[in-house]
Amino acid sequence: MRYPQGGGLTAERRAFRERIRMEAAGMFAAGQVNTVMAKQLRVSLRSVQRWRADWQDGGRQALQSKGSAARPKLSEALFTVLEQELARGPVAHGWPDQTWTLARIKTLIGRRFHKTLTLSAIAQMLHRHGFSHQVPARRALERNDDAVTGWVKDTWPPGGSAAAALDGWIVFEDEAGFSMTPPTSRTWSRRGHTPVIRVRGRSRGRVSVAALCCYRPGERSRLIYRYILHDPHGGHTKAGRRSFSWTDYRDLLSAAHQQLGAPLVLVWDNLNTHRAVSLRNWVAEHDGVTVVQLPV
Template sequence: MRYAQGGGLTPAGQAKRERLRLAAAGRFKNGERTAAIARELRVTERSVRRWRRAWEAGGGEALLSVGPVSAERLSAEQFARLEREPARGPPAHGWSEDSQGWTLKRIKLLIGRMFHVGCTVQGVWKLMRRHGWSAQVPVRRALERDEEQIEVWKGGVAADKSTALDLGAAVCFEDGTGQGMRPPKGRTGARRGQRPTVRVRGSSRGRVSLAGVRCCRPGHRPRMFFRPHVHHGRHREPKTFTWREYRDLIVDTHQQLGTPLVWVWDNLNVHLQQEWFDFAAGHQDWLRIFHLPSYAPELNPVEHLWSLLKRHLADFAAADLAHLTRAIKRKLKKIQYRPHLIEGCLAGTGLIIEPPTDTTSST
């Protein structure tokens, strides 16, 4: 295909491309150079050379659009109606509840049901590509997820910054992850049809658990702290963090920042133990604890930090747990010295930590 869309251009796109070709024809008459024309019209020099050859052979008429290769079977109004249907999901159109994906065959049947128009699967593919559609991997959401509760949390707890303002506190998001000896899968280059092979650890004995904290305070650069927990697979050895280790992490973060903390984390079992309520009640002068909604990991900016770490560990062949631990610490140390990465992780959640500016002026 000639264009990036893969299925040609829409009629509006073809008209825009025709105007570019006719503008180039006027510059051809003036004797302008190919590089200058391409730079001014923001197209490739290869396209300008092709237009010049057509203009020299047939004049300006050779640069006129000949229309689409095949006429679209749906009008603009019909396609606008079709675009609204996939958001309702396949079950709304008669397919089973456990089937949530849209295939070309299903879209072909949907077009026939809605508009009584027959299309081939290849024609549907060209139609969708021409209008900017593509095959994508969907974002997964838990069935137990409560969207209303999440919206209430975002509009209430997250939007109300009075707790942090009253305490002069730093807002700290905490999250945990883990990595065993078997690394995450990554991508590498190879010739088409020749799948590359990488050698990694097949044993999953042992694991490195991580607790990470992303702290932000208006007017200060964002900070990140982490603490590893190595599980060697021994008998009666703790596999992950206990509530005392989480307590020490909170205390250490408070001492490092020197400010009160508004602590935000998920609903892990260890986070809901009675000891936490007693600890928070005994340190109300510098600690407030809030819980994220259930099944809403996208609200925690630390999740984006873990994605940076996992990308670094893709296809990593660790010699032992000590080697894996060193690699994890090295990567997290690099992130700590890059505040723009820590700041960007908050932007991915859609949350705003900065307090609203006071637009009233004193007289």
């Protein structure tokens, strides 16, 4: 591979090639012919011819590695600064969305370091430093990480104890909407670290799915779900909704309770429908369902 990661030879690869050339120098001194050398060294005949011309002009020293072909325009120290700026996100630098493109990175380099690089040079530099072009993950703007930490510490332990006391199932519920159009935008980030962009925690998908992930010690896990298919021309369900109503959740929980045959400790978020008065009254009237609400 001549240009690993699109960014020139590594030090190890340069050293390997130099060993091949030094071996060729010994074969030149021994009087071997080019065609035999090319076969033994597993290189092209043209390479052997070029090495022989250099060897005749300057000896073994002419075949030694001269190091990297060119020094990078951004030093390691400057790239560290660039990585910090990239981590701040495009919005912090005045762009309207949260994806990095080569053109934006080029502009950022010009603003921050007063240097000009071509788009291909920027791509090679990013690849050399372990970056790749990725589809980012999505995280809701409404998420409050401090509230989540407090919930895990204070609220959830009683919920887990309730499931054990009732000999019931711990049930995690969530819903999602899906469209038939896959995401197309990508952004640059270090390989192995999927970038995350902040988006509205709502969906206008053509298919809505609500699912229960059910767990109890000594039992295999269960997945119980319901889905709604929306009109392909942008219409709604028969009830005039694009999402589940409180009666849909009621029916899903009733079916799960009947199928599992044991009390449910339900963990779900603060979706408006989850907090509907009718649904809360129904839960209060049924001893088989205990609700643990996730943090707002």
